[in-house]
Amino acid sequence: MPAKGKSLKERAFHALLFEIIGVLLFAPLLAWLMDHSLSRMGAMTVMVSTAAMLWNMLFNSLFDRLRARLQLAMSMGLRVLHALAFEGGLVLVVVPLAAWWLSISLWDALLLDIGLLLLFLPYTLMFNWLYDTLRERLAPAGGARAAER
Numbered sequence: 001m002p003a004k005g006k007s008l009k010e011r012a013f014h015a016l017l018f019e020i021i022g023v024l025l026f027a028p029l030l031a032w033l034m035d036h037s038l039s040r041m042g043a044m045t046v047m048v049s050t051a052a053m054l055w056n057m058l059f060n061s062l063f064d065r066l067r068a069r070l071q072l073a074m075s076m077g078l079r080v081l082h083a084l085a086f087e088g089g090l091v092l093v094v095v096p097l098a099a100w101w102l103s104i105s106l107w108d109a110l111l112l113d114i115g116l117l118l119l120f121l122p123y124t125l126m127f128n129w130l131y132d133t134l135r136e137r138l139a140p141a142g143g144a145r146a147a148e149r
Contacts, residue, residue: 015056019049
């Protein structure tokens with residue numbers, strides 16, 4: 001069953017929550033793994049998360065429209081496809097940004113991005129599943145209309 005419509009306000013909340021939790025989870029780990037200061041890696045993760053948040057809102061809006069048009073249920077297979085497509089789109093922004101910010105080659109930045117992908121794929125999948133599950137349980141009947149206000 002297609003998801004009930006999400007307002008721009010809810011999409012912004014969803015994307016911001018996703019990025020805040022992601023930065024808090026992964027910036028310290030990346031600082032340790034990359035042997036950079038937490039402030040440098042924290043700044044990079046904030047830059048990446050800002051780009052990702054904008055991509056999140058655009059991508060999910062387009063994805064939801066396509067899913068509604070095709071009347072697709074949000075199965076686990078479709079969730080996996082959603083996560084892969086979302087993270088794949090970020091490669092175009094993250095690789096050059098990481099190479100510039102960390103003064104590393106594009107190849108090293110691509111390897112870093114692959115590592116980030118391996119971290120964020122399960123996070124993206126689980127976050128969206130949990131968000132949708134909680135949204136369905138917590139939203140009253142007709143809640144989508146109330147959320148649009």
